[in-house]
Amino acid sequence: MSTQKIENTITHFHKIYKGQLNKFLELLKVPSISTSENNKDDVLKAADFLVEELEKLTFKNVKAYPTQCHPIIYGEHMGSPDKPTLLIYGHYDVQPPDPLAQWHSQPFEPQIRDEYLYARGSSDMKGQIWAVLTALRAIFESGELPINIKVLFEGEEEIGSPSLDEFLETHKSMLKCDLILNPDAGMLAPNKPTVTYALRGMAYFELQISGPKADLHSGLFGGTIGNPANILCELISKMHDDQGKITLSGFYDDVRCISDQEKIDLAKLGVDKQFYMKTTGVPELAGEAGFSPVERVYTRPTLDVNGLYAGYIQEGAKTIIPAYAMAKISCRLVPDQDPEKIHQSLKSFLEDTVPEAVKWELKYLSGAPAYLSEPKGTWFEAYLKALEETWGVTPIKKRDGGSIPVATSMKQILGVDSILTGFGLPDDQIHSPNERLHLPTHKKGIEALIRFFLSI
């Protein structure tokens, strides 16, 4: 594709930008929270919105495939029989917006303040899907798409993609492709376009400790009843030693250590103590002894409590021994840890450690191994070039601490690598109150996608 053609397309994109942004706000208004039963219809509504948009973009065989929870959307644009096929992945479901009180504007009433668009899903990842669709619209309205594109947008990413693997297995030939573009991985900073080549996996659990049949008066019974809340705290506390190491038996057995060269490369990224402290506002960092902050986040497994509940948590005092206590606990995993082995290890820990005074139940909510794949080949080079031409800097190739289990699934089932990228920023507050999208970065991202789609 000629440079002139590309520049014309980008010029056209700038003309349609405002209209596309307004349409995007409509998508953000739909509270497609996949984890909540109450929002099932909203997730469907978001799916319908995308199906309609794909059809307008002249995609063929567009369909929302029903699953046990939320549909998987597929569509294809196969206008270039001799050219390679790119499968683009996205998810249109979002995280719950809690705690609501901490939002400065409503999570599903998008608001632009300064250079940011605030809304749940704006960055993770409706904004990334919209970048793809906007780039394609600019191309279709300016000329022709020189490659074949298939899209797969799921509505269950935030609940661990329970239907995806089966869908990939069942639709292998429909999904046949040469490479996958997965823009769910983000970039390091507004001036640091990024491709990610390794991600952490995940194992997510819910642990319930039950004691008395109902909340008890802490005066009439306190002293001889094992308090489920105290016991839960004790169990969680025992899951780490004083060096920040996780104590579950065999937890580190399969961890692949990184090379000295990679340690050196990681140290150069600028993702340092100052970066983490400034981004998060914590008074001091913590973590596993013997590793730098960026090594801990990109290359080491974790065990974090994501939620805790027991007893009375409203204002004031209530003097009870809670009937039960609950913790949501998740482990981020690294190559080559096996989520099921981690599950079994946690189970053994509980079998050995929970005192007789209480009962316990462990639910294994979801699990996925880590992902690792060196970026190389024509397509990778073309994508890196598109980033470089757009930003005027050498793109960064890096690991990431997050989890995109779909990349692992697609590699395992379709046998295809993913370009893990995207235009979200570390301070977009994804999964947190006041999630936002940096609009100038997002705009550059769309330009980069246009360059990439037209460059093969």
Added chain:
Amino acid sequence: MSTQKIENTITHFHKIYKGQLNKFLELLKVPSISTSENNKDDVLKAADFLVEELEKLTFKNVKAYPTQCHPIIYGEHMGSPDKPTLLIYGHYDVQPPDPLAQWHSQPFEPQIRDEYLYARGSSDMKGQIWAVLTALRAIFESGELPINIKVLFEGEEEIGSPSLDEFLETHKSMLKCDLILNPDAGMLAPNKPTVTYALRGMAYFELQISGPKADLHSGLFGGTIGNPANILCELISKMHDDQGKITLSGFYDDVRCISDQEKIDLAKLGVDKQFYMKTTGVPELAGEAGFSPVERVYTRPTLDVNGLYAGYIQEGAKTIIPAYAMAKISCRLVPDQDPEKIHQSLKSFLEDTVPEAVKWELKYLSGAPAYLSEPKGTWFEAYLKALEETWGVTPIKKRDGGSIPVATSMKQILGVDSILTGFGLPDDQIHSPNERLHLPTHKKGIEALIRFFLSI
């Protein structure tokens, strides 16, 4: 007072029982939850109800004295100038009804099922106030009250009686009396009328651990950010050793040990392992090594978590590092522990133990020392006799694990001992869902009060 006169009064009581019960249901319908700002008007409504009832009973100088939160009701019936004066204490506020989902009927829509009246406050302690008022009504309608009675009903007991001490100081002469009757202590079993001579004190805290300025994505940051939920668990875990002893420095320094004789008496009460396991439904007991279950509850201090909160606690998974974590923690105290010393000890523990990666805040919500007073003298004997004549068994004199800080305050400020008694049962589920009152026991309690009031 002649036995015949007493029996006539009890016969009259049986006639008015049904009508009094119906009136009582109206009081139970008022959600006078003192801890909740939203129920401030309901607490006032319950106060008005009692003021009106006292006036109908020809009490004089009846007044709801305003306080910073909820009013204190006073009234007096001084018809026997030469006779002694009894001050009767009660509280008309109730605990919050949470968790609502576990109630089989609505907490503020009283329902009678079998021998029980189910409602929040039915046992703790609107039912006890109502027993007193019903006994007095039966007496007034049958003849004369041969003693002087003053009543003090507060609306802040469940929030630690913040206004009571000042009220007692300010109204010392108005409250002058020879003995106090406090029916907030309950009895051991339906056939075991009980007087309590020792209670535990309390120190109630709320601890908040804060880390990042907002919830963080556990993938992008997990591994190098001190997780406030994990850290809270670690702190709570460190507050006990593996023998069930509390580790706060100096915690046991002032604990008064009980005599060998009292150990023997306690062992005879029938409050044994089987009692606690059956009443609570736990699979095994727990607690401080070296003490029997009843010794732990009646004579040893505790540290219990009453509530825990952090992060995401709804259905499904949310992968965050919570911005903060909160625990409600209370210590039951025994003679001669000082709540303020316990507060300082917990503060020192946190100063020494909380890691640099988080900030902490400790709120001291309320505190009261334990109460201890041997039951003796004419009034005590008369009360024990009234119980014995009603139930036909020797009443039990015992300690209790609960806290009635007002007994300590009244002893300290008014210089008067309390008869700690009442007609609530251990399985009334006070402070828990499905609080209930055992109606046959309550009825006997009213008979015993009639005998007592008429016996001096």
